[in-house]
Amino acid sequence: MRYILKPLTRQIASLVHEAIQNAQQTGELPPVEIPDIEVKPPRKAEQGDYGASVALAMAKSVGKPPLEVANIIAKHMNKPDFISAIEVAPPGFINVRFSEDWIRSLVTILITSGETFGKLDIGTGKRAQVEFLSANPTGPITIGRSRGAILGDAIARVLEETGYDVEREYYFNNAGAQMRNLGESLRIRYLQALGQQVDIPDIEKFYQGEYLIDYAKELIAEKGDALKDADWQPFKEYAEKRMFEWIKETCQRIGIHHDVFFNENTLYDTGAVWKVLEKLQERGYIYAAVTREGETDAEIIAKSADLKPAQWFRSTQFGDDEDRVLVKSNGEPTYTLPDIAYHVNKIERGFDLLVNILGADHFTQAQVVRMGVQALGYDPKPIRVVHVQMVSVVRDGKPFKGSTRRGIFDTLDELIDLTSADAIRYFLLHRSPDSHLKFDINVAVSQSNDNPVYYIQYAHVRCSGILREAGARGVTIDGADLSLLGTDELNFLRKCLEFLDVMQTASENLTPHTIAFYALELANAFHPMYDRVRAFADGIDPNLQKARLAFYTATKAMFKRVLTVLGMTTPERM
RNA sequence: GGGCAUGUAGCUCAGUGGAUUAGAGCGUUUGGCUACGGACCAAAAAGUCGGGAGUUCGAAUCUCUCCAUGCUCACCA
Numbered sequence: 001m002r003y004i005l006k007p008l009t010r011q012i013a014s015l016v017h018e019a020i021q022n023a024q025q026t027g028e029l030p031p032v033e034i035p036d037i038e039v040k041p042p043r044k045a046e047q048g049d050y051g052a053s054v055a056l057a058m059a060k061s062v063g064k065p066p067l068e069v070a071n072i073i074a075k076h077m078n079k080p081d082f083i084s085a086i087e088v089a090p091p092g093f094i095n096v097r098f099s100e101d102w103i104r105s106l107v108t109i110l111i112t113s114g115e116t117f118g119k120l121d122i123g124t125g126k127r128a129q130v131e132f133l134s135a136n137p138t139g140p141i142t143i144g145r146s147r148g149a150i151l152g153d154a155i156a157r158v159l160e161e162t163g164y165d166v167e168r169e170y171y172f173n174n175a176g177a178q179m180r181n182l183g184e185s186l187r188i189r190y191l192q193a194l195g196q197q198v199d200i201p202d203i204e205k206f207y208q209g210e211y212l213i214d215y216a217k218e219l220i221a222e223k224g225d226a227l228k229d230a231d232w233q234p235f236k237e238y239a240e241k242r243m244f245e246w247i248k249e250t251c252q253r254i255g256i257h258h259d260v261f262f263n264e265n266t267l268y269d270t271g272a273v274w275k276v277l278e279k280l281q282e283r284g285y286i287y288a289a290v291t292r293e294g295e296t297d298a299e300i301i302a303k304s305a306d307l308k309p310a311q312w313f314r315s316t317q318f319g320d321d322e323d324r325v326l327v328k329s330n331g332e333p334t335y336t337l338p339d340i341a342y343h344v345n346k347i348e349r350g351f352d353l354l355v356n357i358l359g360a361d362h363f364t365q366a367q368v369v370r371m372g373v374q375a376l377g378y379d380p381k382p383i384r385v386v387h388v389q390m391v392s393v394v395r396d397g398k399p400f401k402g403s404t405r406r407g408i409f410d411t412l413d414e415l416i417d418l419t420s421a422d423a424i425r426y427f428l429l430h431r432s433p434d435s436h437l438k439f440d441i442n443v444a445v446s447q448s449n450d451n452p453v454y455y456i457q458y459a460h461v462r463c464s465g466i467l468r469e470a471g472a473r474g475v476t477i478d479g480a481d482l483s484l485l486g487t488d489e490l491n492f493l494r495k496c497l498e499f500l501d502v503m504q505t506a507s508e509n510l511t512p513h514t515i516a517f518y519a520l521e522l523a524n525a526f527h528p529m530y531d532r533v534r535a536f537a538d539g540i541d542p543n544l545q546k547a548r549l550a551f552y553t554a555t556k557a558m559f560k561r562v563l564t565v566l567g568m569t570t571p572e573r574m
Numbered sequence: 575g576g577g578c579a580u581g582u583a584g585c586u587c588a589g590u591g592g593a594u595u596a597g598a599g600c601g602u603u604u605g606g607c608u609a610c611g612g613a614c615c616a617a618a619a620a621g622u623c624g625g626g627a628g629u630u631c632g633a634a635u636c637u638c639u640c641c642a643u644g645c646u647c648a649c650c651a
Contacts, residue, residue: 435588
């Protein structure tokens with residue numbers, strides 16, 4: 001059995017909307033435009049479960065006092081089963097109270113189908129693609145990278161839960177100068193491992209990571225000195241293979257996977273890159289020049305005098321500050337051209353929603369790509385780019401900067417070793433992507449109260465403990481009378497109902513951090529209640545005990561649900 | 575200088591125009607353990623929501639301006 005409950009704020013908003021329409025039909029309200037209806041929990045619990053302020057917003061256009069408008073709307077509102085009362089409060093709020101029996105019935109829903117609680121149908125029948133991580137295989141995943149990785153995976157999960165058919169994609173380039181440097185670096189390590197004295201030619205381009213020394217040894221074990229006269233290419237291939245193995249292994253450790261690995265090269269193999277340029281040319285958005293059109297600065301022109309013409313994209317026609325180069329004067333495309341081709345490819349694959357997780361430093365790039373897509377006549381609307389701000393890693397109160405090339409490891413792998421996948425997932429998720437994230441290694445490592453992860457998981461553990469005890473005592477929840485549940489339990493169940501709205505908001509706004517926050521709030525509602533609502537207190541009435549055990553069965557399902565959506569584990573004991 | 579963000583309690587941060595009193599966690603102070611696991615609970619102190627002006631019935635939220643911080647403004651990827 002699968003229940004699909006709809007988010008309650010939206011249900012109430014549509015009830016209010018219908019009521020206004022009804023009142024307009026009877027002439028009690030003039031046919032003014034109906035504003036967006038915001039439904040929120042009131043500040044004080046006595047004021048009801050949810051309230052709408054629309055009467056205040058409409059009062060002016062309607063020409064009546066807000067209180068009167070609220071009364072008219074309330075009079076026309078339908079009252080479905082889950083609502084026990086609709087009240088009007090000054091200065092013009094419409095407050096809704098839930099039926100307590102209906103709230104109690106949530107216990108049954110959570111017990112029988114907790115694993116689908118909060119599943120919504122807003123994306124049903126739609127295909128979404130989430131592209132994230134997309135790191136070139138030049139090194140292991142760093143902590144900086146992992147923020148986007150976790151966010152991308154979390155967004156993918158939320159979209160799945162809200163009905164979308166989701167594909168996770170990893171876009172990479174294994175052909176650039178960086179990869180060549182990586183191969184060359186491994187070649188040098190290989191020769192060194194064979195006992196040759198090889199100087200490092202260009203320290204800036206050399207990858208100093210110690211893992212390359214290990215790979216060099218592996219290569220010797222595998223092939224001996226057969227590669228001693230080879231150029232960088234076989235080394236690059238070997239390094240790439242090992243890097244991808246490493247990246248995928250790290251992903252797996254933290255619960256991330258990708259369905260599709262898309263190599264930028266295929267855009268060249270199929271000619272897509274040049275087709276894009278051609279089409280842009282046909283549409284008149286390309287010009288060949290040494291400098292930007294309109295750039296008359298003598299110094300710039302003088303500097304560019306020895307350059308051959310490049311191919312420029314008239315992105316200024318789409319609001320850009322300046323035109324961008326798509327093909328360099330040496331005939332090679334810039335990164336932008338294949339990137340536009342890639343987005344065209346994605347759009348042509350027929351997705352309804354294309355989410356792309358990028359660092360904030362790629363903002364301009366993403367804008368230009370969007371303009372390119374537009375210039376080609378595609379609707380860029382399905383493309384939604386989420387930019388994550390930087391992660392600054394702090395250890396012992398000091399900034400901890402890493403560089404893949406130097407081989408200083410602030411790797412995600414190492415951090416998983418030090419803490420846990422759960423802690424990392426939570427820490428990287430519980431901040432808005434817009435905010436700079438300070439990742440304190442000491443806090444992440446600590447297994448103390450600083451760490452909200454434990455607080456949340458401990459709620460699940462406590463429920464498990466109660467149910468274990470019930471099992472040991474042979475008490476079942478069959479025939480539990482839910483009407484015995486009291487205010488504490490009802491308030492907790494009210495909090496559970498908010499999950500529906502949280503999921504909808506997270507899905508629509510692509511903001512899974514609100515779920516992480518919600519999980520903490522839920523735990524925060526749980527623990528104080530747990531102290532008061534005891535199942536095995538001395539002399540407890542057996543019927544009340546049954547009801548409370550049913551309640552804790554539901555509560556456990558709720559915590560399991562929210563932790564699962566966040567990609568975290570649900571320990572039985574800690 | 576332009577663009578995109580950020581600035582809210584001692585710290586880390588939520589807060590998609592609403593309710594005389596702006597929230598959470600941590601930290602601090604005080605109190606509570608025969609315990610379904612105390613990795614807990616109860617209570618308290620703590621804020622001119624960066625400054626200023628404006629918009630309206632009402633602003634942390636919208637507009638303008640100033641200040642501070644981060645990222646970015648390549649024929650790099």
